[in-house]
Amino acid sequence: MFTDIMRYILDLGPTVMLPIVIILFSLLLGMKLGDAFKSGLHIGIGFVGIGLVIGLMLDSIGPAAKAMAEHFEINLQVVDIGWPGSSPMTWASQIALVAIPIVIAVNIVMLVTRMTRVVNVDIWNIWHMTFTGALVHIATGSYWLAILGVVVHAAFIYKLGDWFAKDTRDYFALEGIAIPHGSSAYLGPIAVLVDTIIDKIPGLNKIHFSADDVQRRFGPFGEPVTVGFVMGLLIGYLAGYDAKSVLQLAVKTAAVMLLMPRVIKPIMDGLTPIARHARTKLQAKFGGQEFLIGLDPALLLGHTSVVSASLIFIPLTILIAVLVPGNQVLPFGDLATIGFFVAIAVAVHQGNLFRTLISGTLIMSITLWIATQTIGLHTQLAANAGTLKQGGGLVASMDQGGSPITYLLIELLTWQNLTGLLVIGGMYALGVFLTWRRARGFIRAESQAAALQKAANV
Numbered sequence: 293m294f295t296d297i298m299r300y301i302l303d304l305g306p307t308v309m310l311p312i313v314i315i316l317f318s319l320l321l322g323m324k325l326g327d328a329f330k331s332g333l334h335i336g337i338g339f340v341g342i343g344l345v346i347g348l349m350l351d352s353i354g355p356a357a358k359a360m361a362e363h364f365e366i367n368l369q370v371v372d373i374g375w376p377g378s379s380p381m382t383w384a385s386q387i388a389l390v391a392i393p394i395v396i397a398v399n400i401v402m403l404v405t406r407m408t409r410v411v412n413v414d415i416w417n418i419w420h421m422t423f424t425g426a427l428v429h430i431a432t433g434s435y436w437l438a439i440l441g442v443v444v445h446a447a448f449i450y451k452l453g454d455w456f457a458k459d460t461r462d463y464f465a466l467e468g469i470a471i472p473h474g475s476s477a478y479l480g481p482i483a484v485l486v487d488t489i490i491d492k493i494p495g496l497n498k499i500h501f502s503a504d505d506v507q508r509r510f511g512p513f514g515e516p517v518t519v520g521f522v523m524g525l526l527i528g529y530l531a532g533y534d535a536k537s538v539l540q541l542a543v544k545t546a547a548v549m550l551l552m553p554r555v556i557k558p559i560m561d562g563l564t565p566i567a568r569h570a571r572t573k574l575q576a577k578f579g580g581q582e583f584l585i586g587l588d589p590a591l592l593l594g595h596t597s598v599v600s601a602s603l604i605f606i607p608l609t610i611l612i613a614v615l616v617p618g619n620q621v622l623p624f625g626d627l628a629t630i631g632f633f634v635a636i637a638v639a640v641h642q643g644n645l646f647r648t649l650i651s652g653t654l655i656m657s658i659t660l661w662i663a664t665q666t667i668g669l670h671t672q673l674a675a676n677a678g679t680l681k682q683g684g685g686l687v688a689s690m691d692q693g694g695s696p697i698t699y700l701l702i703e704l705l706t707w708q709n710l711t712g713l714l715v716i717g718g719m720y721a722l723g724v725f726l727t728w729r730r731a732r733g734f735i736r737a738e739s740q741a742a743a744l745q746k747a748a749n750v
Contacts, residue, residue: 312335334562341555349628375623384677412586476589481723483637486651520549556594602631659694
């Protein structure tokens with residue numbers, strides 16, 4: 293009975309499940325029923341809007357990407373099924389139902405012990421932590437190691453929510469919000485590593501151009517919709533489309549540039565009163581400690597620089613897939629949400645598209661290489677879930693299938709690829725260390741500024 297109830301709730305999807313969780317969370321914090329319902333409904337509407345825009349990208353850019361691969365005779369054997377394919381099979385895994393209470397328990401323990409400030413309310417996206425546990429279970433055959441995988445992923449991702457809180461607040465203007473989910477959070481340390489290296493290279497560290505720079509230089513022709521239109525023309529041309537289809541694609545990509553920031557607005561309208569109320573209540577209850585509400589990385593897709601980077605990386609990711617040694621994965625299902633992969637990088641680089649191109653290229657290269665290494669486990673996950681038709685071939689995904697967290701945990705427990713463990717592990721560990729040090733520096737600077745302000749007011 294419990295299993296059936298949980299399965300029903302999960303099948304509601306994020307557009308229904310998240311508003312319900314938000315409403316219940318708001319009521320627990322003492323908000324009035326009417327205000328909680330209104331906020332939750334606005335958030336649900338916003339995610340419906342995001343789904344429509346992503347659907348537009350998937351329906352228009354997805355076929356163009358496939359046509360581009362065929363046009364250039366790119367022969368990659370395994371098609372990326374993306375998060376829309378990976379998440380349902382993850383929820384059907386043996387570890388799925390126990391993962392939700394485990395992840396919630398990890399969050400509560402870390403909050404009580406002040407190891408994190410992130411209060412996670414995005415229950416549906418627990419599928420990312422669950423995916424790690426499911427693949428660890430398949431790789432090791434141990435249910436307990438699978439649970440350990442879920443715990444480690446959850447704890448680490450909450451810390452990333454803390455460490456990138458300043459970026460979320462200052463660059464994306466999301467006050468009191470953290471993004472402890474998906475490819476946005478766990479790929480952030482790679483961007484920090486690249487940013488640190490570029491800062492130390494004379495000449496290279498002076499190069500800067502952003503979406504705002506393009507708009508200032510080219511006026512109306514530098515507007516986001518125009519950039520989207522031009523990117524659509526380029527993608528259509530590379531796909532070998534005729535003039536009519538190229539123009540239709542160009543208008544659709546321009547529409548994405550215009551609509552994506554606008555569909556985020558209802559979410560912000562719903563979140564703002566909840567975040568304000570939650571922070572006041574929780575800070576009063578826990579002695580002034582600051583808390584962050586953990587939400588979906590889709591919130592970051594509304595920023596112009598993220599949308600611009602997304603459109604650039606659609607054709608670029610296909611090129612990267614061809615060049616990465618040993619890659620077998622053809623990017624497809626996750627191309628429409630490629631912004632998730634580079635969103636934190638955009639913030640780390642303060643909108644500098646030059647640096648985003650460099651770190652994004654490394655991010656996508658690592659993602660595709662890891663996705664290739666996990667093809668066997670991913671295919672077994674699909675087979676276990678009954679979503680793989682007989683003779684249906686192999687399955688891969690960039691989102692979560694290409695996760696460094698998942699890959700490194702599997703390698704640490706199985707030692708199947710020592711070279712991959714050392715190279716990816718060493719690079720990622722250095723990125724995580726730099727991210728931790730960067731976050732500590734921000735906290736120290738803000739504390740000093742607060743002390744000086746307090747002294748000035750005395």
